Amino acid sequence: MHVMGFSIRIKINQATRDGFTMKDIETPQDVHQLISEFYQHIRDDAVLGPIFDEVAEVDWPNHLPVMFTFWESLLLRTEHYRGNALQPHLNLFQKIPFEPAFMSQWLSIFKSTVDELFAGEVAERAKHFAEGIAHNLDRQITRRVPLMTEGVELEKRTGRVERQR
Numbered sequence: 001m002h003v004m005g006f007s008i009r010i011k012i013n014q015a016t017r018d019g020f021t022m023k024d025i026e027t028p029q030d031v032h033q034l035i036s037e038f039y040q041h042i043r044d045d046a047v048l049g050p051i052f053d054e055v056a057e058v059d060w061p062n063h064l065p066v067m068f069t070f071w072e073s074l075l076l077r078t079e080h081y082r083g084n085a086l087q088p089h090l091n092l093f094q095k096i097p098f099e100p101a102f103m104s105q106w107l108s109i110f111k112s113t114v115d116e117l118f119a120g121e122v123a124e125r126a127k128h129f130a131e132g133i134a135h136n137l138d139r140q141i142t143r144r145v146p147l148m149t150e151g152v153e154l155e156k157r158t159g160r161v162e163r164q165r
């Protein structure tokens, strides 16, 4: 657009998909919508649902606000997450053996939830962050948890915990 000789670029944070206008993730409310819907899909998933609800017995009214803070910090910087994102996963996979397929399913649900609701630069960044963190968690868990689950298996078989290596 030209105004009095100046060229003004107007950035519109909207993208079109299949004829529908999709907005980008721009406000804390957008993050809340994304994360609430994501965990609804997770709870509906035949494999991940029972892991969250029955194995971890997640207390959702407490967990969701932590996840809002985590994603707002990453995407909008309107919050400051100070937790330890690794430890709950190490705890969880002491209870059941970790399978890399859990992580790829988590990621695929996350990406499809983003695509269902938003499009744009921040939406792309959200998927990119999720991919990086999922990959990282996968590496950290597979590096540490075999030792722990072996310990648990050993304890079940022998009645005592042995930590070799």
Ligand code: HEM
Pocket: 051, 052, 056, 057, 058, 059, 063, 066, 067, 070, 083, 084, 085, 086, 088, 089, 092, 102, 103, 106, 129, 130, 133, 134, 137
């Ligand atoms: C196999 C996939 C995953 C499973 C089954 C899983 C499960 C869980 C569970 C059970 C908790 C504890 C919830 C509670 O407070 O009771 C948790 C916490 C959390 N998860 Fe995951 N998660 C997965 C992947 C991811 C990924 C890929 C990310 C990041 C992109 C992530 C980020 C977090 C964060 C930030 C917390 C909160 C840590 C805190 O308490 O500060 N998770 N997860």
